[in-house]
Amino acid sequence: MKKDNTQFIELIKKQKNNFPLDQAFYTNQEIYDIDVKNFLFNQWIFIGHESRIPNKGDYFLFDIDKESIIIIRGDNKINCFFNVCRHRGSHICVNKEGKMNKLVCPYHSWVYDLDGKLIKARMMPKNFDKENWKLHKCNSINFEGLIFINLSDNPDDFNEFIKPTRNFIELHGLNNAKIAFRKTYPTNGNWKLTLDNFHECYHCQTAHPEYCEVHSKDYIQAYGAGNNTGPESLEFSKRLDEWNKKTNKIGYLTGEYSEKEFSNFYRSAERTPFSRNRLSETKNGKPASTLMGHFNEFDGGYTTIGTSPFNSLLMSNDFATAFTFIPRGPMRTDVEIMWLVDKDAVEGIDYNIENIIWMWDKTTIADKKIIEDNQKGVNSKKYIPGPLSEMEKGLEKFKKWYLKTLLKSLK
Ligand code: FES
Numbered sequence: 081m082k083k084d085n086t087q088f089i090e091l092i093k094k095q096k097n098n099f100p101l102d103q104a105f106y107t108n109q110e111i112y113d114i115d116v117k118n119f120l121f122n123q124w125i126f127i128g129h130e131s132r133i134p135n136k137g138d139y140f141l142f143d144i145d146k147e148s149i150i151i152i153r154g155d156n157k158i159n160c161f162f163n164v165c166r167h168r169g170s171h172i173c174v175n176k177e178g179k180m181n182k183l184v185c186p187y188h189s190w191v192y193d194l195d196g197k198l199i200k201a202r203m204m205p206k207n208f209d210k211e212n213w214k215l216h217k218c219n220s221i222n223f224e225g226l227i228f229i230n231l232s233d234n235p236d237d238f239n240e241f242i243k244p245t246r247n248f249i250e251l252h253g254l255n256n257a258k259i260a261f262r263k264t265y266p267t268n269g270n271w272k273l274t275l276d277n278f279h280e281c282y283h284c285q286t287a288h289p290e291y292c293e294v295h296s297k298d299y300i301q302a303y304g305a306g307n308n309t310g311p312e313s314l315e316f317s318k319r320l321d322e323w324n325k326k327t328n329k330i331g332y333l334t335g336e337y338s339e340k341e342f343s344n345f346y347r348s349a350e351r352t353p354f355s356r357n358r359l360s361e362t363k364n365g366k367p368a369s370t371l372m373g374h375f376n377e378f379d380g381g382y383t384t385i386g387t388s389p390f391n392s393l394l395m396s397n398d399f400a401t402a403f404t405f406i407p408r409g410p411m412r413t414d415v416e417i418m419w420l421v422d423k424d425a426v427e428g429i430d431y432n433i434e435n436i437i438w439m440w441d442k443t444t445i446a447d448k449k450i451i452e453d454n455q456k457g458v459n460s461k462k463y464i465p466g467p468l469s470e471m472e473k474g475l476e477k478f479k480k481w482y483l484k485t486l487l488k489s490l491k
């Protein structure tokens with residue numbers, strides 16, 4: 081094991097600034113396994129919204145690597161358990177989603193309540209104490225309706241983790257939201273290749289006509305993949321200043337956050353203006369649904385949040401697009417999107433799904449294609465990392481954080 085790590089440490093040290101990673105990082109099974117253990121299982125990740133399980137006993141499964149997590153609504157709260165029976169280990173829930181008033185193991189019918197307490201086990205010896213055989217809880221927090229889990233045995237403090245993005249998320253009232261639509265985009269690409277693509281907007285002009293229709297070229301240059309991901313645009317800075325002043329006056333949050341020093345976390349947040357006259361991330365710029373959260377009027381702003389590399393929230397005043405990136409194998413990633421609207425908004429009257437999903441559905445389908453083509457080329461014996469452009473600073477930043485975190489975890 082130690083010897084293997086030496087080999088990986090050497091490889092990490094060989095990576096060059098302003099170049100993407102070597103092939104092995106995008107293809108190798110052992111590196112993938114290390115990534116799952118050291119990244120995926122160490123982060124707070126939101127994997128759903130509470131509105132997916134509105135009634136007691138409603139549940140869904142979140143399967144990741146060898147783990148399966150049951151997310152189930154109990155009496156007063158949502159509970160998350162490892163889907164592992166305490167008897168001989170069988171999965172308890174075998175359907176992806178459903179309703180269970182009690183958790184009954186299909187193997188020998190041990191029965192657990194919705195708090196994970198074992199309440200029935202037939203023909204056990206007299207000294208068997210059910211109290212000692214509760215389901216294993218998975219760390220979880222329902223924050224603003226977003227269900228965060230952390231698979232680490234020693235998770236980072238949630239409050240510390242959420243602190244810099246908290247105000248940005250709370251502004252949008254996701255705790256009063258419902259899922260309007262959900263879709264998974266299975267992508268044949270390594271998770272880092274998938275995120276590399278998400279962290280740069282160098283490809284936007286060629287791949288994303290819809291995104292370029294909605295967002296101005298100045299925004300795309302400077303902020304297309306988040307703050308500080310491209311060269312500054314004076315035009316956009318002027319627009320941002322002017323919008324900040326106006327928005328502060330009406331009392332809504334402005335500003336941005338990005339990590340200033342290295343930590344376990346990789347978070348960002350910012351509020352930026354759409355082009356003049358545009359109020360929402362829709363084809364015609366008009367609102368797509370009713371106002372959410374703290375908004376009493378449209379402020380023409382767009383909120384972009386990354387709580388970790390595995391989650392992004394992109395929010396207009398009237399709907400939110402929430403991403404979860406789920407590594408599935410060395411060359412496979414599921415991109416899951418939930419579109420959230422106010423819980424009282426009525427489909428067909430206040431919003432229509434096509435209008436809401438238009439841009440990110442089209443854009444994610446296009447991203448899936450370019451990531452898969454990218455992975456095919458990266459697999460070639462002729463792949464050598466090439467120099468990055470000025471518009472790929474976000475990718476470089478993510479890569480540096482990844483390598484540093486990996487190195488720390490291997491030493
Ligand atoms: Fe669940 Fe036996 S494995 S009851």
Ligand code: FE
Pocket residue numbers: 277278283284287288443447
């Ligand atoms: Fe893209």
